[in-house]
Amino acid sequence: MKTRVLTIYEKLFEGEAKEIILPGCDGEVCVLDFHQPFLYRLRRGYVKLRTASSAMPGQERNIFIKDGVAALQDNSLDILVEG
Numbered sequence: 001m002k003t004r005v006l007t008i009y010e011k012l013f014e015g016e017a018k019e020i021i022l023p024g025c026d027g028e029v030c031v032l033d034f035h036q037p038f039l040y041r042l043r044r045g046y047v048k049l050r051t052a053s054s055a056m057p058g059q060e061r062n063i064f065i066k067d068g069v070a071a072l073q074d075n076s077l078d079i080l081v082e083g
Contacts, residue, residue, distance in 0.1 A: 018052040
């Protein structure tokens with residue numbers, strides 16, 4: 001799925017990801033391709049991205065955030081964070 005992690009100042013990540021684990025207010029949430037659309041409040045923790053790139057499949061990247069919001073629609077995940 002197309003994934004973007006953004007702050008008001010910069011783009012922290014943009015690309016294809018096959019699995020994302022979000023630090024939600026009610027616990028961690030795992031998002032896979034073609035997940036049901038949602039809007040979710042995030043808390044302090046790590047956004048864990050497993051990329052789908054053919055050059056390095058399964059590469060994991062962790063991004064620390066203070067809080068934020070995640071929105072998924074049409075297999076495109078936008079994560080707006082303070083981090």
